[in-house]
Amino acid sequence: MQRTNFGEMSCSIARTLDVIGEPWSPLILRDVWVGVTRFDQLLADLGISRKVLTERLNHLVDQGVLERRPYDRRPRYEYHLTPKGIELVDLLMVMVAWGDKWRAGEAGPPVLYRHHACGEVSSVDLRCSRCGEPMHANDVDLLPGPGASVEPRPV
Amino acid sequence: MQRTNFGEMSCSIARTLDVIGEPWSPLILRDVWVGVTRFDQLLADLGISRKVLTERLNHLVDQGVLERRPYDRRPRYEYHLTPKGIELVDLLMVMVAWGDKWRAGEAGPPVLYRHHACGEVSSVDLRCSRCGEPMHANDVDLLPGPGASVEPRPV
DNA sequence: CTTCCGGAGTTCCTTGAAGAGACTCCGAGA
DNA sequence: TCTCGGAGTCTCTTCAAGGAACTCCGGAAG
Numbered sequence: 543m544q545r546t547n548f549g550e551m552s553c554s555i556a557r558t559l560d561v562i563g564e565p566w567s568p569l570i571l572r573d574v575w576v577g578v579t580r581f582d583q584l585l586a587d588l589g590i591s592r593k594v595l596t597e598r599l600n601h602l603v604d605q606g607v608l609e610r611r612p613y614d615r616r617p618r619y620e621y622h623l624t625p626k627g628i629e630l631v632d633l634l635m636v637m638v639a640w641g642d643k644w645r646a647g648e649a650g651p652p653v654l655y656r657h658h659a660c661g662e663v664s665s666v667d668l669r670c671s672r673c674g675e676p677m678h679a680n681d682v683d684l685l686p687g688p689g690a691s692v693e694p695r696p697v
Numbered sequence: 698m699q700r701t702n703f704g705e706m707s708c709s710i711a712r713t714l715d716v717i718g719e720p721w722s723p724l725i726l727r728d729v730w731v732g733v734t735r736f737d738q739l740l741a742d743l744g745i746s747r748k749v750l751t752e753r754l755n756h757l758v759d760q761g762v763l764e765r766r767p768y769d770r771r772p773r774y775e776y777h778l779t780p781k782g783i784e785l786v787d788l789l790m791v792m793v794a795w796g797d798k799w800r801a802g803e804a805g806p807p808v809l810y811r812h813h814a815c816g817e818v819s820s821v822d823l824r825c826s827r828c829g830e831p832m833h834a835n836d837v838d839l840l841p842g843p844g845a846s847v848e849p850r851p852v
Numbered sequence: 853c854t855t856c857c858g859g860a861g862t863t864c865c866t867t868g869a870a871g872a873g874a875c876t877c878c879g880a881g882a
Numbered sequence: 883t884c885t886c887g888g889a890g891t892c893t894c895t896t897c898a899a900g901g902a903a904c905t906c907c908g909g910a911a912g
Contacts, residue, residue, distance in 0.1 A: 546720075546744065546745075546870085546871085548724075549800075552807045553724070553727070553796075553807060553808075554792065554793045554794075554795075554796025554797050554800065554801065554806060554807060554808070555723055555724060555727050555789055555792045555793055555796060556724060556796075557796040557800040557801075558792040558793075558795050558796040558800065559720075559723060559724070559792070560800075561800075563720065563723075564898095565701075565718065565898095565899080566899095568710055568714060568718075569703075569708070569710060569711060569714070572708070572710050575834060576839060580859080580860090581859070581860050581861075582858085582859060582860070585860095589701065590701075590899095590900090591899065591900050591901060591902090592860085592861070592862080592901090592902090593861090593862080593863085593898095593899080593900080593901090594898085594899060594900075595861095596860085596861060596862080597898090597899095614859090614908090614909095615908080615909090616858095616859080616907075616908050616909070617859090617860075617906095617907070617908080618859060618860075618908095619859095619860080623834075626799055628833075628834045628835070629795060629798070629799070629833075629834075630795060631833065631834035632791050632794075632795065632823050632833060632834070633788065633791050633792060633795060634710055635823060635832070635833075635834075635837075636787050636788050636791050636823070637709065637710045637713040637714070637788060638709045638710055638713075639709075639787075640709075640713050640784060640785060640787065640788060641708075641709025641710060641711075641712040641713040642709045643784070644781055644784070645704075645709065645712040645713065645715075645716075646709065646712075646844055647844070649843060649844030650842055650843035650844040651709060651842040651843070651844050652707045652708060652709060652841075652842050652844040652845045653708075653709070653839055653840070653841065653842050653845065654839070654840040654841070654842040655837040655838070655839060655840075656837060656838045656839075656840060657825045657827065657828065657830070657832055657836060657837055658836050658837065658838070659825065659828055659830040659831075659832075659836065660825060660827055660828035660830065662825075662827045662828065663840070664825045664826055664827040664828070664832070665826050666823045666824065666825070666826065666832050667823070667824050667825070667826040668787050668790060668791070668821045668822070668823065668824075669821065669822050669823075669824045669829075670812045670814065670815060670817075670819045670821070670822070671819055671820050671821065671822040672812065672815055672817045672819040673812065673814055673815035673817065673819070674824075674829075675812070675814040675815065676814075677790070677812055677814075677819070677821050678783075678784075678786065678787060678790075679730060679778075679783045679784075679786035679787070679790075680783070681812060681813050681814065682790075682810040682811060682812055682813065683810070683811045683813070684731060684808055684809070684810060684811075685808070685809045685810075685811055685818070686807075686808065686809070687805055687806040687807050687808050687809040688804055688805035688806070689801055689802070689804030689805040689806050689807040690807045690808065701899085701900085720869095720870080721870095735888080735889090736888070736889050736890070737887090737888060737889070740889095745870095745871090746870065746871050746872060746873090747872090747873090747889085747890070747891080748869095748870080748871080748872090748890095748891080748892085749869085749870060749871075750890095751889085751890060751891080752869095769879095769888090770879080770880090771878075771879050771880070771887095771888080772877095772878075772879080772888090772889075773888060773889075774888095774889080
């Protein structure tokens, strides 16, 4: 719905939501990431309506997180993650970690992630990109940045 | 909008979206995180409608990520993050990192984060919780987990 | 050459959520 | 008793999501 335009806000969270905040968009990204890349595959896998899928794909392509790639001499396309889109998968992995922890229930997580570097089934953890120590909600102070608006309450 | 119930899907991303996937929810969480905790403060800061703010707050309280805390003998409440909600801030921090990198524009990021442990202005990075090495989209294999549905295409 | 097929949309209608603003409720203080 | 201010509730309009039918188009089949 979201008639309010988050992209104009002076807030990196709102700007990120402007790209993938609409319903279905994260799930589309997930599918493309794991190899569900064609229109009718996405349709069948997600149970989304054709109209909404078209809109979301166009928006994600416009935003530069997906690219449309022909796979036939007929006009047939696959969708693939761009570098910008691949970095959004970080977001999906954190969602997975949270959902696994708080919403998996009795059955346990539906999917496991094996880390190439160590070969273990694992999950992501947030670290400071400077010192490498854990970095979570209570480990930071907020300071106004160069792009802060004059308005109160950015982020 | 999202009449489709993401919470029923066999997918931790969809289940997480069931909690904070609606428009405004991540921004409400951000505000509560940084200290904007009262109804009319949130209203003014976000520019959200009263009706939607009421709905979102109720949902977030029902889901156990926010708690309502009286701050007066009159029926006045503040909203605070629960432990479950504090862990959702990880998600916000990753959104910030992505938004800062790809959408901040000329002006630079609107807010900076100083890490307590090292004192530096920094951002989050994703690491494997087992070996500590970087863990991103291309560093993992997916395996079916114990909670996988019989259906194809979970995650 | 004509017909059929299948992937990828496009169009149309109905339902219901978001936005905006007015109204209500209630305890405290003047 | 009257007023005030925080925290909602109600109502109305607009526009997005869901669903289904329809279109377009190039290749294959006959």
